Every structure is written in C-alpha cells, then in structure tokens.
Amino acid sequence: MSYVVLARKYRPRSFDQMVGQAHVVQALTNALQQQRLHHAYLFTGTRGVGKTTVSRILAKSLNCTGPDGTGGITAHPCGVCTACTEIDADRYIDYVELDAASNRSIDEIRDLIERAAYKPSVGRFKVFMIDEAHQLTRDAFNALLKTLEEPPEYLKFVLATTDPDKMLPTVLSRCLQFNLRPMAPETVHEHLLNVLQAEGVPFDAPSLRLLSRAARGSMRDALSLTDQAIAYGGGALADDTVRAMLGSVDRGDAASLVRALAQRDGTSVLAGVQALRERGLSAAATLEEMATLLQQVAVAQMVPGALDETDPDTGGAVELAALMPPDETQLLYSIALHGRAELSLAPDEYAGLTMVLLRLLAFPSAGGAPQGVGRPQPVRTAAAAVPVAAPAAQPMAPAAALRPSPSQSVAPLAVAGAAATIRTPVPPPVRPERTAVPPPTRAESAAAPAAPARPLSAPARPPASAAAEVAPSRPAPAPAARPPAPAAARSPSAALQEPPSWHDEVPPWDDEPGGWQPGAAPETEPADFPLADEPALAVPAASPARPQAAVEAAPELAPTVLGERWTGVVQQLRLVALVRELAMQAELVAVEEADAPLWRLRVERESLRNPALCEKLQTALREVVHPALRLEVEAGKAQDSPALREAAERDRRQRQAERIIQDDPLVQQMLQRYPTARIVPGSIKPN
Known part of the structure; x- marks a missing residue:
C-alpha cells in the first residue's frame, strides 16, 4: 500500500475532528440540527485552514443515511454509509467539486447549470463546490447569479475562496459567508x-x-x-x-x-x-x-x-x-x-x-546622544542677557485713536531698479498698571552705545526679552480726559468688564526675525562687498532682506581669462538636464591648442563627472569649437564657473537694489515719520 501523506491521512472527517474553527463548526452544527439550511455557503480564509474540509463534511451531513440506512440530515455524519465513504474518496456522484483556477470560463459554469436541472441520483441533496471561486470570470459569475439566488430545493452551493474582495458583490450578497481564521501556534x-x-x-x-x-x-x-x-x-x-x-x-x-x-x-x-x-x-x-x-x-x-x-x-x-x-x-x-x-x-x-x-x-539612547555624536552647545547672545524692564506708566489713549489706517499698515514702494515693502505701524501704548523704570544714571548713559539714526536695512532685532526694555520713541497722544484709576482702586468686576486692548499685543511684524527696533544697536560690524564694476558698498552683515546665512554662503568667485572664455562657449551650447549642469558647474583650467585641442575641466561633484555626461558635453563642444576637440574632467573645487558668475551677478544686482532703496528720499522720509517702520524682510527685489 502506498504511503498517504499526513495532511490527507489526518484530514478531519467530521465536525468533531475539526481543529481551530469552533465558530464555524458551532454555526453549521446548530443549523443542521434545527434544519435551518441556506442554499449557498461561502467559506473564506487563507490556505490550509479547512475550507474544502468543511465543505465535504457539510455534504456528508446533508446526505448521510446512517449505519442502518435510515438516518436523515445530521450534524454528526456516521462515516460508514455509502454517502460518507464515497465523499471521502471523492467519487460521490451528487457531490461535484469544481476548481475555478482551471475551470473559470462561462462554458464550465453553463455545464454546471445544466447538471443542476437534474435531481440527485443517489443522495438527498446535490452539492456543487466551487473552489477558488474568485478566479471565475465576470461572465461566469453573471451566468451563475440566477441559479445561485434561486436554486432548486435539492441543490446546495458551496463556494471557497482565499480572496473574497475579488468576488462580485452580487455573489457575496447571495451567500451565507463564514470566515475561517488562521490557527494559533498553540x-x-x-x-x-x-x-x-x-x-x-x-x-x-x-x-x-x-x-x-x-x-x-x-x-x-x-x-x-x-x-x-x-x-x-x-x-x-x-x-x-x-x-x-x-x-x-x-x-x-x-x-x-x-x-x-x-x-x-x-x-x-x-x-x-x-x-x-x-x-x-x-x-x-x-x-x-x-x-x-x-x-x-x-x-x-x-x-x-x-x-x-x-x-x-x-x-x-x-x-x-x-x-x-x-x-x-x-x-x-x-x-x-x-x-x-x-x-x-x-x-x-x-x-x-x-x-x-x-x-x-543612530537614535540617542535613554542616557544621551548616540555614540560618536556630540550634542550642540547652546549659543548665548548678548541680547539674551539683557534684563527685562517695564516702560514708564503713561495715560491710556482710546483704541480708536491708536488704530492705524489701512494706508499706514503696509506701504508697497517701487523706485528705479528695485521694489520693496515697508510696514509703518503705530507704536502701541503702555498700560498704566505697569511699573515705571527709573531713568538711567549719567554713567550708564555715557557707557551706552549710540543707536543708529534710522537705518532702512537694520540687523536682526534682539529677542523679546531685550526689546521689552526699549520704550516707544513716539507714544500716541492721550485725550484730554481723566486717566483711569490705578489697578488697586478698581474692582475685579470693573476689570472684567473692561474691553480687551488689542494694542497691548505685539504686532505681527515685530514678531518676525530680523525686525528692527528703535535704539537697537547692530550686533555685528558691517561687511564690505566689493563689486566688479562699481565701488565697494557697505552692507550690514544681517539685514531683513539679506540674512546672515545668505551672506556667509555667498559663492567665492576668482575670475580668470579661461573662465570668461568658457562662459561664452557654454552660452552658445544647446544643453539640457545634467549635461547643462555639468557645463555650468565646470571650470576651464587648461587649454592645449593643437590639431586635436585638449580642454581640461575641473568639477567638484562626483555625480557630474559621469563618463556618459562628459561624452555628451564633448560632442556638443565639437560642434561649436573644433570637430576634433578632446575633453578631460578632473576632480576639484571650481573657482570660476558659469554658475559662480551667475550667482555673483545676482548678488551684485541684489545689493544694488538694496542701495537704491536705502538712498531713496521717499524711504528716508517714511522712516523719519514712523520710527518703528521697517522694510519687510525679503521684499527688496531687483527689477
């Protein structure tokens, strides 16, 4: 006798032998005992969880006749009658298993429907089991719908699938669905x-x-x-x-x-x-x-x-x-x-x-930073150490008198060669409850540095803790009315009924980084930026339109004759994508004139020194310079490239635009009229 594998030898032959699917066994057992039988069942679940096994046990329960041949529908098939033994041996004539993975077309379903017209030959019910039903075609599903919804009383459908999401909703709605779960390792x-x-x-x-x-x-x-x-x-x-x-x-x-x-x-x-x-x-x-x-x-x-x-x-x-x-x-x-x-x-x-x-x-442990990674130390600035002091108490002005007009809030300005936006807020008044600050002594006044007159592009203002010490240079005039009572004399109810003061809040433009405050001294000394075709222009190291990071990251350009020649050649080439990027980032460092000229380029980025890109650039140069030109590319930092020249030109035009705005009479007049006015950071743009 040939060996029978364990999966077939120990396949359950009754609901009592089923393992790990108690919820399905209980539902089917109760339905069989109460004779509440559905005409179509759908068993879903992953491979090897018992879908086909449950189908065969259900078919035996419907057709079992008992050991003496007089039994009826039961939840516990005997396993010895003709129906039970032949279904286990897969040769029962009234139990049909159809593998939809290989029989998925409409022709197989039509043949199945024709066989459904005949009553069972030997059994009580005819059971059609369609395995992997989700692989049926749409036409096959549609052909099965009518019979699946209203089958003859002697016909039962059992569908099994590992992917119910691929089945038609009209099929799912006609079936009683059971989900067989994966079994626990225990x-x-x-x-x-x-x-x-x-x-x-x-x-x-x-x-x-x-x-x-x-x-x-x-x-x-x-x-x-x-x-x-x-x-x-x-x-x-x-x-x-x-x-x-x-x-x-x-x-x-x-x-x-x-x-x-x-x-x-x-x-x-x-x-x-x-x-x-x-x-x-x-x-x-x-x-x-x-x-x-x-x-x-x-x-x-x-x-x-x-x-x-x-x-x-x-x-x-x-x-x-x-x-x-x-x-x-x-x-x-x-x-x-x-x-x-x-x-x-x-x-x-x-x-x-x-x-x-x-x-x-790479993540820091519970005790600190990861190994080999140092924690950055906090940077303490001079402004962070300035003590906070409240300004002197002054009478409160009405809110209507302090609210700026729309024409004073944001003022776009366009002059020849540049454009900027200037905010001109009215300084907020101070509530009378605040503690007055004693005036500085003569020694402190002499030691304090003089504040700039009214620079347009001022350095970044100190934090709020330092700015709170500076009183407004031009407070709003108060009406000729009796000032409000001190805070101690007012009752809590009166304080609650007082309308909110919008002017006590910090204006949004004063919350932005780089804002200028009256009397604030620059944190760093101005830096000189020599231009190629104009005299040197002193620009603050960190202005609202030009942050300090941008100034420090400015490219270093060392103009050369070969760089001028290379820039002119690149402008004549019709290059795109990475080949153009290679030409823009390269510096021409040597030219050997001969029958086959040799041009040597220096490129810093390794990804641009790709042989394929260099070959395409050489082909483009041969069309413009010489048909036998040879190109060599070496590694190194470029000092004079078309990209550096473009960046230097943009920087020159930006600084020229800032100088135009600074020297404009209208700008100076607005700054003199509104002490807290400043240019919106980044709004200066060359025309």
Missing part, C-alpha cells in the same frame, strides 16, 4: 503533538515549536512541513535538523543581536552579522526571529508575568526586558518589521541587514 502545536504520538515518531519540544510557528496558521502546511522534517531527519524530529531544514535563526543569535543593540555595542552587532553570513543564515529570518523576540520582550515589560512560564524562551525575553527601555523596544520592533521589506532593495542581503540593525544606534 493550536497547531497541540494537533501536531497528537499526530506524532499516533504515528510513533520521536521528537523534541523545540522542533515542534519551530514547525508550529513556521506553519503561519495553516494546518495543512504544518502537516506538510512535519512530513518533510521526518524525511529530512531520518524518521525523527530534532531541533537542529528542523532548524536547518527551515533555515530558521536560532533564538540565541537573535537575543545576542538585541543585547548588543541595547548596549549600543556596534562592534558586536557587526560581528553577529558576519557570523550569520558565514553560516549562511537568512537575513530575513533573522529579522523575523528578532521581531518575535521583541514582541515577547515588550509583553514582559508592559505586563510582567504574562508570558508562558513553560516556554523555554521566556527566560531570555525577561532578561532582555531589563536591558532596554520600553520605547527602544518598540522602536527596534518597528525597525525589524520594516527592515524586511528593505532587504530586497539592498545590493547585498547582509549589507541591508547591517544597515537595518545600525539604524537603532
């Missing part, structure tokens, strides 16, 4: 234990746990892997042989990597990855085992004592739970999960594993 472990004991196969507990987890909820896969492991191990199951067959990573290897990451030991992490490479273990399996371990670690951290004490892996998880904070455990778990998808994108599987594991080391 359920699979228990069933495999019974099977191996019945077969008399020697085994150990670790090998059984490995097979239970590798099945991933599929009982058929679990039995098939067990068959394979028995053959691989020569009739016995051992931990090392099963692990070698599955390609699984030992829990100790995963624990070593997690321990090294918890201790921020990059050397041990690299050594562990190298050991995995030498043993030929899968990187994806390593991350999978780490994720399983980290899940147990997280449970041990958040719910102590919740892990199974009989599991030998529990001790290692509890030990690691004390080495890592919970947030790092969650972070490493997410890194391990998402890292599996990145392995296929890496040039080398183990290089990808190394990058995934080192990702945790």
Whole structure:
C-alpha cells in the first residue's frame, strides 16, 4: 500500500475532528440540527485552514443515511454509509467539486447549470463546490447569479475562496459567508503533538515549536512541513535538523543581536552579522526571529508575568526586558518589521541587514546622544542677557485713536531698479498698571552705545526679552480726559468688564526675525562687498532682506581669462538636464591648442563627472569649437564657473537694489515719520 501523506491521512472527517474553527463548526452544527439550511455557503480564509474540509463534511451531513440506512440530515455524519465513504474518496456522484483556477470560463459554469436541472441520483441533496471561486470570470459569475439566488430545493452551493474582495458583490450578497481564521501556534502545536504520538515518531519540544510557528496558521502546511522534517531527519524530529531544514535563526543569535543593540555595542552587532553570513543564515529570518523576540520582550515589560512560564524562551525575553527601555523596544520592533521589506532593495542581503540593525544606534539612547555624536552647545547672545524692564506708566489713549489706517499698515514702494515693502505701524501704548523704570544714571548713559539714526536695512532685532526694555520713541497722544484709576482702586468686576486692548499685543511684524527696533544697536560690524564694476558698498552683515546665512554662503568667485572664455562657449551650447549642469558647474583650467585641442575641466561633484555626461558635453563642444576637440574632467573645487558668475551677478544686482532703496528720499522720509517702520524682510527685489 502506498504511503498517504499526513495532511490527507489526518484530514478531519467530521465536525468533531475539526481543529481551530469552533465558530464555524458551532454555526453549521446548530443549523443542521434545527434544519435551518441556506442554499449557498461561502467559506473564506487563507490556505490550509479547512475550507474544502468543511465543505465535504457539510455534504456528508446533508446526505448521510446512517449505519442502518435510515438516518436523515445530521450534524454528526456516521462515516460508514455509502454517502460518507464515497465523499471521502471523492467519487460521490451528487457531490461535484469544481476548481475555478482551471475551470473559470462561462462554458464550465453553463455545464454546471445544466447538471443542476437534474435531481440527485443517489443522495438527498446535490452539492456543487466551487473552489477558488474568485478566479471565475465576470461572465461566469453573471451566468451563475440566477441559479445561485434561486436554486432548486435539492441543490446546495458551496463556494471557497482565499480572496473574497475579488468576488462580485452580487455573489457575496447571495451567500451565507463564514470566515475561517488562521490557527494559533498553540493550536497547531497541540494537533501536531497528537499526530506524532499516533504515528510513533520521536521528537523534541523545540522542533515542534519551530514547525508550529513556521506553519503561519495553516494546518495543512504544518502537516506538510512535519512530513518533510521526518524525511529530512531520518524518521525523527530534532531541533537542529528542523532548524536547518527551515533555515530558521536560532533564538540565541537573535537575543545576542538585541543585547548588543541595547548596549549600543556596534562592534558586536557587526560581528553577529558576519557570523550569520558565514553560516549562511537568512537575513530575513533573522529579522523575523528578532521581531518575535521583541514582541515577547515588550509583553514582559508592559505586563510582567504574562508570558508562558513553560516556554523555554521566556527566560531570555525577561532578561532582555531589563536591558532596554520600553520605547527602544518598540522602536527596534518597528525597525525589524520594516527592515524586511528593505532587504530586497539592498545590493547585498547582509549589507541591508547591517544597515537595518545600525539604524537603532543612530537614535540617542535613554542616557544621551548616540555614540560618536556630540550634542550642540547652546549659543548665548548678548541680547539674551539683557534684563527685562517695564516702560514708564503713561495715560491710556482710546483704541480708536491708536488704530492705524489701512494706508499706514503696509506701504508697497517701487523706485528705479528695485521694489520693496515697508510696514509703518503705530507704536502701541503702555498700560498704566505697569511699573515705571527709573531713568538711567549719567554713567550708564555715557557707557551706552549710540543707536543708529534710522537705518532702512537694520540687523536682526534682539529677542523679546531685550526689546521689552526699549520704550516707544513716539507714544500716541492721550485725550484730554481723566486717566483711569490705578489697578488697586478698581474692582475685579470693573476689570472684567473692561474691553480687551488689542494694542497691548505685539504686532505681527515685530514678531518676525530680523525686525528692527528703535535704539537697537547692530550686533555685528558691517561687511564690505566689493563689486566688479562699481565701488565697494557697505552692507550690514544681517539685514531683513539679506540674512546672515545668505551672506556667509555667498559663492567665492576668482575670475580668470579661461573662465570668461568658457562662459561664452557654454552660452552658445544647446544643453539640457545634467549635461547643462555639468557645463555650468565646470571650470576651464587648461587649454592645449593643437590639431586635436585638449580642454581640461575641473568639477567638484562626483555625480557630474559621469563618463556618459562628459561624452555628451564633448560632442556638443565639437560642434561649436573644433570637430576634433578632446575633453578631460578632473576632480576639484571650481573657482570660476558659469554658475559662480551667475550667482555673483545676482548678488551684485541684489545689493544694488538694496542701495537704491536705502538712498531713496521717499524711504528716508517714511522712516523719519514712523520710527518703528521697517522694510519687510525679503521684499527688496531687483527689477
């Protein structure tokens, strides 16, 4: 007699033998006992969870006649009558299984519908089972709809699918749907234990746990892997042989990597990855085992004592739970999960594993910054140390008198060669409740630096803590009315009934970085920017229109004769995309005139020194300069390139526009009239 594989030999033949699908068994058992039978059933679930098995048991329950041949519909088929034995042997004439993966067209469905017109030959019901029903064509589904909705009383439909989302909603609405769930590893472990004991196969507990987890909820896969492991191990199951067959990573290897990451030991992490490479273990399996371990670690951290004490892996998880904070455990778990998808994108599987594991080391640990990374020290400015003092108390002016007109809030200005926007707010008054500040002494007045007259492009104002010490230079006039009573003389109810003072808030333009305040001295000395075709112009180091970062990042241009020649040639070339970028960033450093001229370019970016790009640039130069021209590209920082010349020209035009705005009489008049007026940062644009 030929050998029968375990998946077929131990296939359940009744609802009592079903494992892990209690919710489906209970619903079908009650329906059979109460004779509340639907005409169409739909079983969904992943592979190997029992969809076809439930269909066959349901067919036996509908057609079972009992051992004596007098039985009726039952939830417990006898297994010995003709219907039960022939359905188990797949030769019952009134039970038809159709594989929709290979019989998916409308012709097969029409043939099935024609057979549905005839009554059962030997059984009580005709049962049509369509496996992988989601692979039927749309025409086949449409042809089946009418019969599926109103079949004859002797006909039952059973549909099974692993992807119900691909089925037509009209089909789903005509079926009673049951979702068969993947089985827990504990359920699979228990069933495999019974099977191996019945077969008399020697085994150990670790090998059984490995097979239970590798099945991933599929009982058929679990039995098939067990068959394979028995053959691989020569009739016995051992931990090392099963692990070698599955390609699984030992829990100790995963624990070593997690321990090294918890201790921020990059050397041990690299050594562990190298050991995995030498043993030929899968990187994806390593991350999978780490994720399983980290899940147990997280449970041990958040719910102590919740892990199974009989599991030998529990001790290692509890030990690691004390080495890592919970947030790092969650972070490493997410890194391990998402890292599996990145392995296929890496040039080398183990290089990808190394990058995934080192990702945790890039984050600061609970004790500070990551290794090798220094924390930046805070920069203390002179303005931050200025004490905050309240201005002198003055009578409060009415809100209507203090509200600026629309023409005074934002004033766009356009002069020859430049355009700017000037905000002219009215300085807010000060509430009388504030404490007056004593006037400075003569010595303090003499030591204080003189404030600039009224610069248009002033340096960045100090923070709010320093600006609060400066009183408005021109307070709004108060009406000739009795000033309000002091705060101590007013009742709380009167204070609550007082309307809100919008003018006590800091104007939005004073909250922007780089704003100028009256009396604020520049933080740095002005810097000179010599121009190529005009005298030097003194510009503040950090103005509202030109931040300090932009001034420091200005490109350094060292004009040369060859650079002038190269810029003129580039303007004649018709280049696009990266080839044009190569020409713009390159500097012509040498020219050798001969029958075949040689031009040598210097380019800093390695990506632009691509041989293909250089070949295209050489071809374009041959059309303009010389048909035999040769081009060489070397690495180095360019000092005179078309891109640097364009940047210098833009910088010159910007500074010229700022000077035009500064010297304009109208601008000076507005600044004299409104002391707190300033130019909106970045609004000066050359025309």
